[in-house]
Amino acid sequence: MIFQKLGELLAVFGPLSFLTVGGGQSIVSDIHRQSVAVHAWMDDGEFxxxxxxxxxxxxxxxxxxxxxxxxxxxxxxALLASAAIFLPCSVLVYGLARLWARFQHTPWIRAIEAGLVPVAAGMILAASATLLRAAEGGPWAWSVAAASTLALMFTRINAFLVLGLGGGVFWLALG
Structure with a gap:
């Protein structure tokens, strides 16, 4: 039984390692899907x-x-999952870094870098939506998230202030 679970962890996190384009946050949506819906390792609250x-x-x-x-x-x-998420992409990045440095001023490298920006942003947006759905905060959570995003995009307001205000609004709405 334990070997089956370890195999599942390896099968889930090994491939996800290569999708961490925007960092660990970019794969939260699929970690949730695999952990809750596919393998039923936990429920939304535990996640x-x-x-x-x-x-x-x-x-x-x-x-x-x-x-x-x-x-x-x-x-x-914990050890196996950590190795599965960090080792494959680390080996790949090590190899690609040498190649990248050699050709860094070529147009195709700049095009690849520009193309990865919206991919990373989309994956992080998907992770945020997954967390909002899992939290079951309803329209209030979505409204606070949208207002916070707009405030951070279009003003110079401090992110910690937005976090505190958003938490306060959400708390008042629930209380």
Whole structure:
């Protein structure tokens, strides 16, 4: 049973390693889908708890993977999930960095870099939508998220102030 779970962790996080274009945040949507819907390792509430814990602790954004691995298969699961998310892309990036440096001023490299920007942004937007759906905050959560996004995009307001105001509005709405 434990070997099956470890195999599942490896099969899920190994391929996801190559999709971390925008960092760990870009794959949160698929981590949620795999953890909750596909493998039923946890429910939405447990996923949100692990996500929140991964955000308040220091370390990479992909720490969520380690916590999912821990939840599924304990210490061994955490180690395997971490290795599966970090090793494949690290080896690939190491190899590509040498090639990238050699051809960095060519037009096709600049085109690839420009093309990856909207891909990363889209993946991060999908992750945000997944978290809002999983939190079941309803129209208030979506409204606060939209207002916060617009405020950060079009003003010079401090992100921490927006976070505090958004939390306060949401708390008042629920209370």
């Amino acid at each position: 949100l708890d692990l996500f929140a814990l991964s955000r308040i602790t220091p370390g990479p954004g992909s720490l969520l993977v380690t916590l999912v691995g821990w939840h599924v298969a304990g210490f061994t699961g």
